[in-house]
Amino acid sequence: MKRHMDRPVIQALDEFQKQQPISFHVPGHKNGLLSTLPKEIRSALSYDVTELSGLDDLHEPAGMIQDAERRLADLYQSDRSFFLVNGSTVGNLAMLFAVCSPGDTVIVQRNAHKSIFHAIELTGARPVFISPKWDEKTQTIGTVCALQIKKAIEAAPDTKAVVLTYPTYYGVAGDEMAAIIELCHEQSIPVLVDEAHGAHFVAGGSFPTSALSLGADVVVHSAHKTLPAMTMASFLHVRSSLIDPQRIAHYLKMLQSSSPSYLLMASLDDARSYAASYTSNDQEAFLQERTAFIRSLRELSSINVVEVDDPLKLLLRVEGYTGFDLLDKLEAEGIFAELADPFQILLILPLLKKDNYFPFEESLIRIKKAIIRLKSEAVSDAAKLSAFSIGEEISTLAISPTELRKLEAEWVPIESAIERVAAGSIIPYPPGVPLVLGGERINEKHAEWLTQYIMMNAKFQGEIRTEQRKILVATE
Numbered sequence: 153m154k155r156h157m158d159r160p161v162i163q164a165l166d167e168f169q170k171q172q173p174i175s176f177h178v179p180g181h182k183n184g185l186l187s188t189l190p191k192e193i194r195s196a197l198s199y200d201v202t203e204l205s206g207l208d209d210l211h212e213p214a215g216m217i218q219d220a221e222r223r224l225a226d227l228y229q230s231d232r233s234f235f236l237v238n239g240s241t242v243g244n245l246a247m248l249f250a251v252c253s254p255g256d257t258v259i260v261q262r263n264a265h266k267s268i269f270h271a272i273e274l275t276g277a278r279p280v281f282i283s284p285k286w287d288e289k290t291q292t293i294g295t296v297c298a299l300q301i302k303k304a305i306e307a308a309p310d311t312k313a314v315v316l317t318y319p320t321y322y323g324v325a326g327d328e329m330a331a332i333i334e335l336c337h338e339q340s341i342p343v344l345v346d347e348a349h350g351a352h353f354v355a356g357g358s359f360p361t362s363a364l365s366l367g368a369d370v371v372v373h374s375a376h377k378t379l380p381a382m383t384m385a386s387f388l389h390v391r392s393s394l395i396d397p398q399r400i401a402h403y404l405k406m407l408q409s410s411s412p413s414y415l416l417m418a419s420l421d422d423a424r425s426y427a428a429s430y431t432s433n434d435q436e437a438f439l440q441e442r443t444a445f446i447r448s449l450r451e452l453s454s455i456n457v458v459e460v461d462d463p464l465k466l467l468l469r470v471e472g473y474t475g476f477d478l479l480d481k482l483e484a485e486g487i488f489a490e491l492a493d494p495f496q497i498l499l500i501l502p503l504l505k506k507d508n509y510f511p512f513e514e515s516l517i518r519i520k521k522a523i524i525r526l527k528s529e530a531v532s533d534a535a536k537l538s539a540f541s542i543g544e545e546i547s548t549l550a551i552s553p554t555e556l557r558k559l560e561a562e563w564v565p566i567e568s569a570i571e572r573v574a575a576g577s578i579i580p581y582p583p584g585v586p587l588v589l590g591g592e593r594i595n596e597k598h599a600e601w602l603t604q605y606i607m608m609n610a611k612f613q614g615e616i617r618t619e620q621r622k623i624l625v626a627t628e
């Protein structure tokens with residue numbers, strides 16, 4: 153345990169401070185001296201340093217960063233673990249670059265984060281999509297099953313990798329991951345897992361088992377999503393006889409900044425230490441607080457609380473209203489949820505330790521006020537959407553990104569876009585899972601969902617003009 157209490161990056165930065173250093177180097181804020189930021193932010197800047205003597209180098213770690221990454225690998229039981237300073241996004245890019253060359257086939261869960269699709273486009277790989285079934289409990293697209301992967305591999309035996317998202321944004325883990333990994337490994341196909349929402353699974357107990365423990369070859373974690381780490385701070389772990397960690401290191405060197413943030417690295421070191429020292433007593437205390445919170449929520453009439461595989465996630469619904477309606481009222485009371493969708497809002501609970509405080513009681517008072525306000529308004533056209541599984545069970549792009557780039561495009565009303573090919577992706581954000589992918593043929597379900605999302609004032613990224621209800625399609 154002592155090994156995990158130590159935080160070598162933070163210790164080295166503290167030692168460095170003791171020299172009362174005078175900066176004649178980058179960054180230009182000179183240990184914060186020249187910064188005009190508010191003082192609360194400025195106070196951290198003396199730690200925002202660069203690759204000075206004794207402070208190691210993320211891209212060639214041989215000192216305190218190597219030490220910190222080894223402790224990380226020890227905690228997650230990987231062959232090698234990496235600090236990422238550009239989110240799981242860069243981890244997803246690096247893991248795909250490490251296995252794919254242009255034209256290679258990869259099997260991909262269709263409800264993946266946009267960073268996975270960007271990685272596929274950049275590597276020039278040929279994606280075969282698997283659409284998971286609709287998950288009734290959470291009213292979301294769920295996880296894939298081993299049988300679907302088996303069928304996809306039979307159809308594409310030259311597959312170079314299977315890329316999965318586990319758990320989903322909504323905390324659904326399913327129970328097929330072990331079987332899928334076994335199936336893929338029988339054919340020497342590596343399994344790459346975007347486990348952005350599961351960095352805390354290492355705490356064990358009531359949390360789902362990490363895909364890394366189930367045998368996945370590469371696993372990416374947004375430490376910042378569920379551990380107490382700064383935004384963008386993430387991990388990548390390799391444990392594989394099929395993928396050389398050096399390949400991953402090679403791509404991370406190209407894809408990450410040559411000036412990685414020491415604040416982020418300090419935060420990663422701290423998050424690792426936090427996760428490693430999270431005891432079963434801590435978890436018990438967290439679960440008790442959670443249970444009390446859920447009980448109190450359920451006592452507020454008209455709120456429906458849905459629990460999912462990951463106890464850190466909760467869904468709240470109010471019958472007759474969309475998640476967007478509910479989010480709006482909660483925000484007016486100063487309660488900020490992770491996201492809303494047509495059916496519900498998603499809360500991410502804090503990974504509390506035994507003696508941590510979180511304002512659950514104040515939250516309940518505010519949630520109650522928000523619900524009263526919501527119910528004073530007319531029932532909305534809530535959630536008339538039917539189950540949605542993006543595309544066929546197994547599908548691929550109608551036009552590859554390379555071909556798409558050569559085509560002209562035009563804006564057309566959504567209903568006229570059916571059977572046309574999307575010229576770019578359309579992504580409700582958050583969660584960042586594309587509803588339509590560039591190069592994908594648009595079907596009636598896409599059109600229905602896009603129209604409904606617009607009516608509910610959802611936020612989008614990508615090739616959509618919400619006021620005009622138009623999307624960009626290729627002229628084939």
Ligand SMILES: Cc1ncc(COP(=O)(O)O)c(C=O)c1O
Nearest residue numbers: 238239240241265346348374386
């Ligand atoms: C499933 C999933 N993967 C990857 C990412 C990208 O993570 P990051 O924001 O750490 O780059 C996200 C972000 O929301 C995500 O939800």
